[in-house]
Amino acid sequence: MSYKYLRPEDVRRLESYEFAARLLAEGWLSGRHRSHLRGASTEFHEYRAYTPGDSPSLVDWRVFARSDRHYVKTFEQETNLECHLLVDSSSSMAFRGGAGGSKLEFASYFAAALAWLVVRGSDRVSLQIFDDHVREFIPAGSTRQHLQQILSTLERNAPRGPTALAAALQRAALQIKRRGTVIVLSDFYDEPAAIFTALNPFIHRGFRVHLFHLLSPEEFDLGESALSRYEDMETSEHLTLHPRSLAESYRETLNNHITRLRTLCAQRQVDYAVTRTDGTFWPLFDRIAGEVRA
Amino acid sequence: MNLTFANPAWLLAGLALVPLLAHLFSKTRPRRREFPSLKLLREAMRQVTRVRKPRDRWLLIVRTLAMLALIGAFLQPWLLSRFASTSGISKTVVLVVDVSASMAWADGTQTRLAQATTAAEDVLATLPSNSRANVVWVRGFAAGELPEPGPNLDYLRDALRKATARPEAGDIAGALSLALKQLNSSDGDRELIVISDFQRSAWREVNLEAPAGIRLTRIAVGSDDAANLALAGLVLEPARPVAGQAAQIVCRVRNFSASPRRTTLFAEAGESRLSQAVEVAPWSETLAVLPVKFPREGIVNMKATLGEDAFPGDNTRFALADIRGALQVAIAGPDDDTTARTWLRGARALDGVAARRITPDEIATARAEVLLVSSWKGEHREALAAFLKGGGALVLSPAEGLDVAVAGEWLGQTGATGIIGVEKRDSGWGLKLAAEEHPVFSLFASGAYGDPAKGTFRSRTSVPLFVEKSRPLLTFDDGRVALTILDYPGTTDRPSAVVWWNLDFASSDWATRTAFVPFFGELIRHLASRTTAPALRVFEPGAPLRFDAAALDPSGVRLVDESDKPLAIAPENPRTPNRLATSAPATPGSYRWMSQDGTLDHAIVNFPDTESDLRRMTSGEQEQAAGTLVSTRERTRLSDLREGRPLWAWFLGAAAVLFLLEGVLLRIFQKQDAPALGNAKPTEVSV
Secondary structure: OOEOOEOHHHHHHHHOOHHHHHHHHOOOOOOOEEEOOOOOOOEEEEEEEOOOOOOHHHEOHHHHHHHOOOEEEEEEEEEOOEEEEEEEOOHHHHOOOOOOOOHHHHHHHHHHHHHHHHHHOOOEEEEEEEOOOEEEEEEEEOOHHHHHHHHHHHHHOOOOOOOOHHHHHHHHHHHOOOOEEEEEEEOOOOOHHHHHHHHHHHHHOOOEEEEEEEEOHHHHHOOOOOOEEEEEOOOOOEEEEOHHHHHHHHHHHHHHHHHHHHHHHHHHOOEEEEEEOOOOOHHHHHHHHHHHHO | OEEEEOOOOHHHHHHHHHHHHHHHHOOOOOEEEEEOOOHHHHHHHHHHHHHHHHHHHHHHHHHHHHHHHHHHHHHOEEEEOOOOOOOOOOEEEEEEEEOOHHHHOEEOOEEHHHHHHHHHHHHHHHOOOOOEEEEEEEOOOOEEOOOOOEOOHHHHHHHHHHOOOOOOOOOHHHHHHHHHHHHHOOOOEEEEEEEEOOEHHHHOOOOOOOOOOEEEEEEEOOOOOOOEEEEEEEEEEOOOOEOOOEEEEEEEEEEEOOOOEEEEEEEEEOOEEEEEEEEEOOOEEEEEEEEEEOOOOEEEEEEEEEOOOOOHHHHEEEEEEEEEOOEEEEEEOOOOOHHHHHHHHHHHOOOOEEEEEEOHHHOOOOOOOEEEEEEEOOOOHHHHHHHHHOOOEEEEEEOOOOEHHHHHHHOOOOOOOOEOOEEEEEEEEEEEEOOOOOHHHHHHOOOOOOOOOOOEEEEEEOOOOOOOOEEEEEEEOOOOEEEEEEEEOOOOOOOEEEEEEOOOHHHEOHHHOOOHHHHHHHHHHHHHHOOOOOOOEEEOOOOOOEEEOOOOOHHHOEEEOOOOOEEOEEEEEOOEEEEEEEOOOOOOEEEEEEEOOEEEEEEEEOOOHHHOOOOEOOHHHHHHOOOEEEOHHHHHOHHHHOOOEEOHHHHHHHHHHHHHHHHHHHHHHHHHHHHHHHOOOOOOOOO
């Protein structure tokens, strides 16, 4: 059975992706990882402040009685990790803008490949497709059927609706129970501060977060067009302008936006990468691998 | 200024440009493009708009102006002067050009007259070829260069070039009247153009108005910066001094400037040469007094001159001095008349008085300044009247039997009747001063010369004497008039004095009193001072000098100026060959009518006082006056404007410059944009 977003050549490359295999074998996403979840056979790790999404059963009520504050008691436990894929499927992700496919296609190819790699390593992977809310959610699983379900969902998925990344992330956090790695694939047309407010539950719960900012070539320089009427793909608003005369200012504005995201990521120890959709997604694997090694 | 279009039809053709303008200024239909989010675009646009909007505005302004200039060029506009004829309508213009003395003032390198004639020539140059024009000169006697406006403009231009400022006051009203008269008899487009410095002292009271149908234009020349020092007066005091008597030359120097001025005054009077430094405060005058004494009687030329300044015309002034010899007193009356004898004795006791007895027949030809007639019974009234009209003073002592009514009628007195008799009183009547303040009594104010009213009269005339229009000097102690002065009505400009003498020496000790001779002397001198000097011939500048040769042979009469240079003279009228006049208008100077026998008469001409104040009418006064005022700046452009100037080339040039400017602006803006685009690098993708 063939899937649109899991191409044979990608599978062949993933199979021969020794580096990734080694990483997986050494527990990049699975095994031998210190988990900060409570478990019977685990050792006490530390207290930490309660954050939304934590199970109330984990709250140490004795500490609450003494300090009137909610603290969660954490333990160390060796367990397989989970990989949570969050794919932005709002209308803006349908933009192609130059060579290559749309941003959503790029995100789907990457998500399919990563899901295949995770399942192949017997680790668990979940998928959330969102626009301004979570449209599809496939809980974490590590079976082949589970992978097929993810691939089918990606294939069925079509871009629509407006983006509300912060709101979608807040809702996604409520559905993810176990700590793991969160990978967000989006064009991030939202306020950076709001995005990170929504990411706080993941960060406080010890999730490793990767933000992959997908931009088509035309989103970098507006292209070399004459006077154009730009129509917002999400709101149908329009703006008439000469891209040549606005290119420099737009580039500065985009850079500022990216810089703000990058600065906030650095502050919160969140991985962040901007990538062009006219290239391949393989450098993203290298980036993940590099971080793990580090 | 008028603006007209040679091709007004192009205004309609300009409508064809509307689509072009619409094309230029309308927005191009943009290509529709989808974009993920306009959020960043809007933010970028906000930044760019702040920079670009002024640029677009400048470009819009430049492009609009360029298009307007291009349209203007196609319309072929013409700029015409106010004097230009727009459609070949015949035009009649009378130029009233001021050539009075003030026009000789030089504002910098050019006199006001030169500016005026240049302006007049400019006006003539702007007239269409079928126009008629004339020049009327504002001078002592206003006159037109042509009898009526004519087409020979070259002749007028030549006359303007030859015009000189005249040392005379202008007959403004006469010139305007003449100009309007000539325009009224013309038809078509009529214009009266007055070109003058509009000297305030001359033009302030002028009612400058033009009737309906005649356009009035005033062209003001000159500037207000005209400081002048003038010799405004030259007189001798006393007016008729006796030879050898100390006199004073009094000169009036006026400063027409805002700063004090110093100068030196030079005066010549007969053989005397005098000078004096004079300092005059701003906008005021001062009197310079120079003592002088004339050794001989006769007419003496006087001349005073100020130091040289920028307006020399009014720096010199001329006058004639009538220096007389001894005071001539004639006494008529019966040989045995006590009054006459006493008068003669008294007169001979006076210094500087030559007294003589004359017979009644000599009264008419008596060459005397004071004539005393005793025992007058009303006879020789015609001879006495002739004497009085000749300027002499008369003292009449009435005789018994004189009809007061007859005498009163002759002297212009009414109400008195009766025949004069004599009334006597043993105790007599004393005298009283009736007018102590009268100059005759000023000598006696100190008391050193006695009391002139001291004396007793035992007889006097029985009829009350005239009181009407008389000024009694002495009265009897009962109030009856004893001595009074009447004005003889026969003379016009200055009435002669008649003294009514009702003081009988025969019945009085008055003549033996010490005060009598001084009183008699003061009375005689007072009467002599009232006598009219021989008419000295003073002429206004601009008028011809006239002389009535009377019985003389006119061919032997000549007129010479101060330096004995002869002037052209001719009979004023062929029917009166003895009435001679100069051919040219008189200019300031001193002149003598001569014959083989010597000097027949003198004449002097002085610079007109009104022309010395060179201030012009204020701008407010100028604005209030009728007609259109043309400024000096506008006037200087008249020659440039001529028949109008085509402006299409200027419009075309302006359009070219504006399009060039648009290109430069675009290039500048592109250069400003270029570094930003050139340095733009694709955003680094850090993965």
